[in-house]
Amino acid sequence: MKFPKLDLENLKKENSDSVSMVERREFLKIGLVITGVFAGGTILSAISNMNKVYASLEEAAEKYPYKPHYSMMIRQNRCIDCERCMEACIITNDVPEYGYRTMILQRDVPDAIGQKREFIPVLCNQCNNPPCVRACPVKATYKDKQNGIVMVNYKKCIGCKVCVMACPYNARYFNEEKHSIDKCNFCFDTRLSKGEKLTACAAACPAGVRIFGDLSEPDSEVYKLVHQIEKPVWVIRPEVGAKPNVFYMKG
Amino acid sequence: MPDELKPVKVSEIVKDITKSFDSSITTAWYSNLLGFLSGSKSFYVLLIISGIVVFVSAMAGANAVNIGYRHAYGLSREVVFGILISTYIFFAVTSTGISIVSSIGHVFGVKDFMPIAMRSVFLAVATLFAGFTVIFLDIENPFRMAIYNAISPNLTSNIWWMGTLYGAKLVFLAIEFILLLIAYNKLAMYAGLLGLLSGVAAISNLGAVFGMLHGREFWYGPYIPIYLITSAIASGCAAIIFFTYLGYKVNNEMMDKPMQRAMEVVGKLCTLMVAIIMFFTAWKIITGFVAAPGKVEAIKAMLSGPYSFNFWVFEVSLGMVIPFILLLWSKGKNINMMFTASTLMIIGIFIMRYDLVVVGQIVPSYHELGVNEYPSILTYRPSFYEIMVVLGGMGIVAVSFLIGERVFKGHKSEIH
Numbered sequence: 001m002k003f004p005k006l007d008l009e010n011l012k013k014e015n016s017d018s019v020s021m022v023e024r025r026e027f028l029k030i031g032l033v034i035t036g037v038f039a040g041g042t043i044l045s046a047i048s049n050m051n052k053v054y055a056s057l058e059e060a061a062e063k064y065p066y067k068p069h070y071s072m073m074i075r076q077n078r079c080i081d082c083e084r085c086m087e088a089c090i091i092t093n094d095v096p097e098y099g100y101r102t103m104i105l106q107r108d109v110p111d112a113i114g115q116k117r118e119f120i121p122v123l124c125n126q127c128n129n130p131p132c133v134r135a136c137p138v139k140a141t142y143k144d145k146q147n148g149i150v151m152v153n154y155k156k157c158i159g160c161k162v163c164v165m166a167c168p169y170n171a172r173y174f175n176e177e178k179h180s181i182d183k184c185n186f187c188f189d190t191r192l193s194k195g196e197k198l199t200a201c202a203a204a205c206p207a208g209v210r211i212f213g214d215l216s217e218p219d220s221e222v223y224k225l226v227h228q229i230e231k232p233v234w235v236i237r238p239e240v241g242a243k244p245n246v247f248y249m250k251g
Numbered sequence: 252m253p254d255e256l257k258p259v260k261v262s263e264i265v266k267d268i269t270k271s272f273d274s275s276i277t278t279a280w281y282s283n284l285l286g287f288l289s290g291s292k293s294f295y296v297l298l299i300i301s302g303i304v305v306f307v308s309a310m311a312g313a314n315a316v317n318i319g320y321r322h323a324y325g326l327s328r329e330v331v332f333g334i335l336i337s338t339y340i341f342f343a344v345t346s347t348g349i350s351i352v353s354s355i356g357h358v359f360g361v362k363d364f365m366p367i368a369m370r371s372v373f374l375a376v377a378t379l380f381a382g383f384t385v386i387f388l389d390i391e392n393p394f395r396m397a398i399y400n401a402i403s404p405n406l407t408s409n410i411w412w413m414g415t416l417y418g419a420k421l422v423f424l425a426i427e428f429i430l431l432l433i434a435y436n437k438l439a440m441y442a443g444l445l446g447l448l449s450g451v452a453a454i455s456n457l458g459a460v461f462g463m464l465h466g467r468e469f470w471y472g473p474y475i476p477i478y479l480i481t482s483a484i485a486s487g488c489a490a491i492i493f494f495t496y497l498g499y500k501v502n503n504e505m506m507d508k509p510m511q512r513a514m515e516v517v518g519k520l521c522t523l524m525v526a527i528i529m530f531f532t533a534w535k536i537i538t539g540f541v542a543a544p545g546k547v548e549a550i551k552a553m554l555s556g557p558y559s560f561n562f563w564v565f566e567v568s569l570g571m572v573i574p575f576i577l578l579l580w581s582k583g584k585n586i587n588m589m590f591t592a593s594t595l596m597i598i599g600i601f602i603m604r605y606d607l608v609v610v611g612q613i614v615p616s617y618h619e620l621g622v623n624e625y626p627s628i629l630t631y632r633p634s635f636y637e638i639m640v641v642l643g644g645m646g647i648v649a650v651s652f653l654i655g656e657r658v659f660k661g662h663k664s665e666i667h
Contacts, residue, residue: 098321099328105622120622131466137411138399156399159391161331162410168466170616173328176319179392236620239543240466 066148068214070126070186070245072199073225073233077250078207079104079119085201085210092190092200099173101184102201121209122236123201124171124184125244126150132163132172141181148245149188154180168240186212215245225249294501294653301649308643312388315636320391325634330612334633335389337608338641341486341601342382342648343417343457344479347450348487349375350424352517354447357431358440366513367491369662370655372428372443374494375450377651379421381644388640409459416453420446432659454479461611468546469611478531485528486600488521489574492593494652496586501653502661506586515583522578525596529571545614552628558610561602570599 081104089095089102102123109116130150133143140156141163143149157180164172164181175182186192187199196203202212213222226233231251235244315323326333353371356364387393396414405411423446430439458476465471492514499506506514539550553562577592615625633641655662 103624105617105620105624107620107622120620122617131464134405134407135410135460135464137405137408137414138396138403139405140399140403156395156403157392158396158399160396160410161391162408162460164328164331165612166464166466168616170329174321174331174391176321237466237616242466 064216065128066144066146067216068147069216070147070149070192071213071215071222071226072123072186072202072246073211073222074121074246074248075209075211075225075251076120076248077118079121079209080207081106081119082206084204084206085121088200088204089184089187092187094177095182096175096177099175099182101171101182120248121201122169122171123246124150124167125169125235125242125246126184126186128243128245129241131166131168131240131242135162135166137162141183144188147188147192149186150183151185151188152181152183154178154182157181168237168242169244222247294657297501298650298653301646301653304642304646305650308639308646311636311639312643315388315640320389323634323636325632325637327629327631329615329629330609330631332608332612333389333631334605334609334637334641335385337605338601338644339382339386339389340457340479340608341604342378342385342644344454344483344604345486345490345600346375346379346382347420347454348483348485349378349490350420350443350447350450350487351484352487352491352520354443356513357436358443358447363509363512363516366510367495367517369431369659370495370498371491372424372431373655373659373662374490374648374652375446376421376424376428377648377655378490379417379424380651381647383417383421384647385640385644409456409463413453413456413460416449416456420449420453423449451480454483461607466616467611468543469549469614474531474535475607478528478535481524481527481531482600482603485521485524485596488517488524489593489596489600491517492521492589493597496590496593497652498656498661501656504661511584511586514586514589518578518581518583518589521593521596522575525571525575525578529575532566532571545618548614548618548628549610552613553606553610556628557630558606558613561606565599565602566606568599569595570603574599 083104086100086102086104089100093101095101102121105120105122107118107120109118126149128148130141130143132141133150136142137160138156138158139153140158141150141152144151159174159180161174161181164174172181172183174180187196187201191198191200191203198212199210202210211222211225213220215223215226217223226247231249233247233249235247320326324333324335349371353364353368353375355361356366357368357372390396400411400414404415423442427439427442427446430436430442455476458479461467461470462472462475495506495510495514499510536550536554539546541547542550552558574592574596577588577595581588581592583589609631613628613631615629617625
């Protein structure tokens with residue numbers, strides 16, 4: 001058996017000196033994304049999740065069908081569970097004590113090193129492919145053609161509650177006073193339509209957790225946060241395929 | 252020209268219907284009324300009991316409307332469909348099943364199935380009406396439904412299709428029953444066919460209400476829309492055997508040869524359907540083990556968790572295995588054994604529908620996040636009001652059945 005002869009003396013030197021700064025930076029970025037997997041706990045990395053929601057990051061950037069395309073980025077690890085967002089929501093939108101439009105979930109990880117509890121704010125994800133809208137028999141809940149908010153026409157709702165079942169995010173409840181299903185509408189009737197730029201919860205948050213804005217606007221903060229790849233970005237329950245407009249990240 | 256090919260004029264039908272209120276037929280109805288009044292003591296005892304159940308349930312239902320369903324029913328934000336929805340499914344599926352089984356005779360012309368036709372059409376209307384009554388007390392704004400179902404239809408919604416098709420079915424069945432009474436059998440056949448088609452489409456859409464919820468792993472997929480059709484035929488067979496047997500008891504009569512033969516074929520169809528449902532159930536469980544985590548949790552809850560008693564005792568034993576053995580053993584001849592089998596099946600199937608609806612919701616939406624708010628599976632317990640409304644639905648079927656047996660004299664109108 002013959003082995004190929006290696007000319008070890010004359011091989012090109014390939015140590016780290018020959019790697020350019022640009023290449024180094026790119027390599028480190030990949031590392032950050034991968035380590036994000038572990039930082040995020042149960043949640044996958046930005047690239048893999050964005051791919052589940054959209055075919056590619058480019059497609060995601062192109063396919064914001066609404067103008068403005070309202071969206072929210074939740075910087076999860078900043079949440080301290082002060083619940084001012086919930087309070088503001090209740091006051092602004094007249095939410096009864098038995099229901100909620102937004103909520104802060106708690107997750108305990110007893111064997112974690114250091115911090116052992118995290119908070120996960122949740123609300124209606126204003127999905128691009130909303131299961132609730134498909135299920136409603138009378139079009140009482142619908143996707144607003146202009147801004148993409150999932151709205152409820154309180155006068156039409158028959159109270160069959162199938163939308164509550166259809167929602168993958170437990171975002172809907174029956175409001176007795178309104179005789180209708182009620183849900184988060186990004187404060188459209190109470191704030192946005194009156195010229196306010198932020199939802200009540202985003203405005204009330206003292207820790208800058210809830211970044212609200214127009215995803216079709218490249219200058220907006222929410223656009224920048226969704227489209228960076230240094231830190232992982234994810235959505236909850238991507239496997240459902242509802243294409244949510246509420247994103248999560250840490251940092 | 253053969254009789255059945257003659258064109259039928261609407262004016263003639265109207266004339267016939269008006270004629271039925273005329274002298275001779277009115278006398279017949281009058282004698283029916285007398286027959287009704289001359290019922291036996293036990294008949295009246297049963298009728299009064301069922302009547303009281305309906306009355307008390309109606310009061311409970313009215314009270315539930317008054318205090319609000321949130322307070323009256325044991326439902327929550329997470330478990331929104333409870334025993335009322337499952338009971339509606341139970342009645343609606345039974346109604347369609349009865350239609351399917353009886354249509355083999357009076358729509359498709361298989362002679363052996365003919366004797367059950369009249370009673371079946373009547374029962375299909377009664378069970379569907381009971382189902383509508385129950386769901387009426389679950390929907391928060393039923394009157395809006397009537398309006399917006401018509402003026403704001405969402406054609407992608409299964410509930411819209413289900414409601415509309417069931418509404419159509421009820422109308423077709425009622426027309427069919429009237430046409431059968433005045434012996435317009437050819438037209439009744441067409442009404443029956445339309446009723447059958449709308450019923451099967453409705454039941455499939457009812458399954459799709461659950462099967463198309465892509466956020467709910469336990470239900471998602473084509474399984475339920477298909478399963479409900481097969482399951483409906485089994486329910487229909489059981490209901491037909493059950494009520495025919497009781498009908499003959501109520502009227503204190505013996506079954507004649509054609510009716511015995513009809514019971515035999517219905518019993519055999521029932522055996523086949525139970526066998527198919529056993530396969531459906533087995534594969535649902537087996538595939539459930541390798542499904543998404545949420546579904547695995549739900550399947551575990553059925554096999555060994557809080558719903559295991561329901562599953563093993565009611566669904567498997569009462570709903571499938573024991574009736575299957577009894578039906579095979581009876582060979583379609585031993586009517587008492589078949590009646591026992593059908594009674595057990597009806598009880599088992601009622602719980603089957605309950606588990607189908609409730610177990611699909613006990614795994615919370617945010618289960619996989621592992622948050623403290625939803626550490627384990629959710630619980631649901633039917634409230635007193637819900638149970639009363641369910642009993643009311645059953646009472647409606649009982650009262651309709653008893654009155655029907657008397658007024659229509661054991662549903663003996665011949666269909667040729």
